[in-house]
Amino acid sequence: MKTDVKNFLKYRYLLFNLISRDIKVKYRRSVLGLVWSILNPLLMMLVMTAVFSQIFKFDIPNFPLYYLIGSTVWGFFSEATNSCIMSILSASSLIKKVYIPKYIFPLEKIVFAFVNMLFSFIAVAIIFAITGTPLTWTALLIPVPMIYTLIFSAGMGLLLSALTVYFRDILHLYGVILTAWMYFTPIFYPINALPEFMQNLIKINPLYHYVSYTRDILMYNTVPSLETNLICIIYALVSLFVGIVVFKKLQKNFILYI
Amino acid sequence: MNIMSKNVIEVNNVTMRFNMSKENLDSLKEYFIKLVKRQLFFEQFTALSNVSFNIEKGDVFGIVGFNGAGKSTILKVISGILQPSEGSVKIDGTIAPLIELGAGFDMELTARENVYLNGTVLGLSPDFIDTKYDEIIDFAELQDFQDVAVKNFSSGMLARLGFAIATVVTPDILIVDEILSVGDFLFQQKCENRISEMMKNGTTVIIVSHSIEQIEKLCNKVIWLEKGKVKMLGETKEVCDAYKSVTK
Ligand SMILES: Nc1ncnc2c1ncn2[C@@H]1O[C@H](COP(=O)(O)OP(=O)(O)O)[C@@H](O)[C@H]1O
Ligand SMILES: [Mg+2]
Numbered sequence: 001m002k003t004d005v006k007n008f009l010k011y012r013y014l015l016f017n018l019i020s021r022d023i024k025v026k027y028r029r030s031v032l033g034l035v036w037s038i039l040n041p042l043l044m045m046l047v048m049t050a051v052f053s054q055i056f057k058f059d060i061p062n063f064p065l066y067y068l069i070g071s072t073v074w075g076f077f078s079e080a081t082n083s084c085i086m087s088i089l090s091a092s093s094l095i096k097k098v099y100i101p102k103y104i105f106p107l108e109k110i111v112f113a114f115v116n117m118l119f120s121f122i123a124v125a126i127i128f129a130i131t132g133t134p135l136t137w138t139a140l141l142i143p144v145p146m147i148y149t150l151i152f153s154a155g156m157g158l159l160l161s162a163l164t165v166y167f168r169d170i171l172h173l174y175g176v177i178l179t180a181w182m183y184f185t186p187i188f189y190p191i192n193a194l195p196e197f198m199q200n201l202i203k204i205n206p207l208y209h210y211v212s213y214t215r216d217i218l219m220y221n222t223v224p225s226l227e228t229n230l231i232c233i234i235y236a237l238v239s240l241f242v243g244i245v246v247f248k249k250l251q252k253n254f255i256l257y258i
Numbered sequence: 259m260n261i262m263s264k265n266v267i268e269v270n271n272v273t274m275r276f277n278m279s280k281e282n283l284d285s286l287k288e289y290f291i292k293l294v295k296r297q298l299f300f301e302q303f304t305a306l307s308n309v310s311f312n313i314e315k316g317d318v319f320g321i322v323g324f325n326g327a328g329k330s331t332i333l334k335v336i337s338g339i340l341q342p343s344e345g346s347v348k349i350d351g352t353i354a355p356l357i358e359l360g361a362g363f364d365m366e367l368t369a370r371e372n373v374y375l376n377g378t379v380l381g382l383s384p385d386f387i388d389t390k391y392d393e394i395i396d397f398a399e400l401q402d403f404q405d406v407a408v409k410n411f412s413s414g415m416l417a418r419l420g421f422a423i424a425t426v427v428t429p430d431i432l433i434v435d436e437i438l439s440v441g442d443f444l445f446q447q448k449c450e451n452r453i454s455e456m457m458k459n460g461t462t463v464i465i466v467s468h469s470i471e472q473i474e475k476l477c478n479k480v481i482w483l484e485k486g487k488v489k490m491l492g493e494t495k496e497v498c499d500a501y502k503s504v505t506k
Contacts, residue, residue, distance in 0.1 A: 052420065093361075094361065094379070097358040097361030098361045098362060099339050100379060182297065255339070
């Protein structure tokens with residue numbers, strides 16, 4: 001444990017270096033990089049608002065904000081885990097030649113996705129301003145659901161990055177799983193539009209809790225209950241635990257399969 | 259036990275097996291078929307079997323053997339790149355592995371950017387690299403090429419830059435795998451000088467070299483590997499004479 005911490009500290013510069021390289025590629029090389037990462041969710045929001053609140057007539061007050069918060073939290077989870085999948089495989093030339101703690105690579109992808117989410121929150125702020133939605137003190141709790149989602153995603157990312165070294169099928173399967181998972185998360189529909197048994201089913205989905213938590217504190221001025229917090233924490237910790245255990249067990253032989 | 263005979267490296271019964279059937283595991287379906295048929299992990303290649311030796315502080319330890327004997331493999335096990343299938347390795351101190359120079363280079367980036375990238379790959383802090391940057395570039399003789407993408411470099415230039423970065427801190431243990439055969443004569447001379455300097459400062463060195471003369475000149479202890487097994491281990495003269503009688 002102590003040597004793990006020492007090891008991490010030694011390689012933190014590499015972590016920063018890799019993250020800043022990703023950020024440079026995404027945001028600096030094209031002037032429009034940052035603009036697009038704000039504009040893209042906003043345009044998507046317009047489409048979704050047109051489709052779901054006008055055509056399907058979902059009865060959600062302030063649908064644009066409802067959708068945008070949901071899709072931002074979901075987008076982070078989806079980008080983080082999806083980019084983790086290839087993280088070990090694409091670092092293979094490095095892993096084969098020098099010793100580096102291997103978790104650096106999925107971790108870097110997760111932190112990068114987190115930075116992207118922070119930029120996406122600019123879009124959320126713009127919609128708050130445009131729709132004149134008041135923010136109350138409960139919004140100050142925003143780091144809480146972000147940290148829950150971060151830990152949950154980190155666990156999933158570690159798990160996926162390690163398994164993919166052995167089973168390349170995951171590369172193809174995970175896209176399908178993510179799509180199904182997204183429909184299973186109330187991003188553009190209200191959960192109470194579903195029959196009760198579906199509602200109960202969706203409450204198993206950790207992302208449902210993280211998305212609702214964020215909406216509760218930003219839009220509905222509600223502090224989620226102790227029970228909700230416990231559910232969120234347990235999901236996050238179980239995910240992290242499984243991710244770390246599997247990763248630690250499998251990393252020993254990564255080099256033989258990449 | 260006195261301080262002089264302190265082991266800095268202990269290699270205990272190390273066996274390294276490589277999987278020769280990696281492409282078979284590419285799909286889940288094949289994996290399960292193989293699992294059911296119990297064919298999994300059958301095609302293995304043993305690159306090292308039951309290798310043990312100790313290296314004491316200040317030793318200059320040579321490894322000889324024919325191609326494919328497992329010399330590079332044991333170096334990778336010692337530097338932590340490979341985990342042994344069986345056995346263990348105990349290391350006391352920091353390692354500078356000169357196994358593949360410039361392993362962390364990104365070909366699209368400039369020499370300057372790569373110094374920082376490769377430095378952090380080796381665990382150095384950017385502040386520290388700042389203070390050593392000029393020294394690195396001087397040693398590598400790349401003053402006029404600092405802002406050129408390294409994809410335009412010759413292999414000699416890459417080796418110089420890689421060597422300069424990897425040896426910027428004096429490590430406790432230096433691992434040298436036939437890298438002295440790249441680059442021109444002058445550069446080899448320069449590398450040897452830097453390595454000798456480190457030896458004087460008490461760095462423990464492990465050398466793999468094609469040149470038996472180099473091994474005889476530098477080492478005080480030599481191991482001879484043959485097909486992954488220890489053929490001989492002992493004083494330089496003894497082992498080198500035996501090795502030379504076979505190669506002749
Ligand atoms: N990653 C690997 N996968 C499979 N076989 C390998 C791998 N690395 C090395 N080998 C095999 O192990 C043996 C020893 O290799 P090596 O240690 O590079 O020999 P050398 O003594 O020439 O440095 C060789 O037969 C080589 O083919
Ligand atoms: Mg070799």
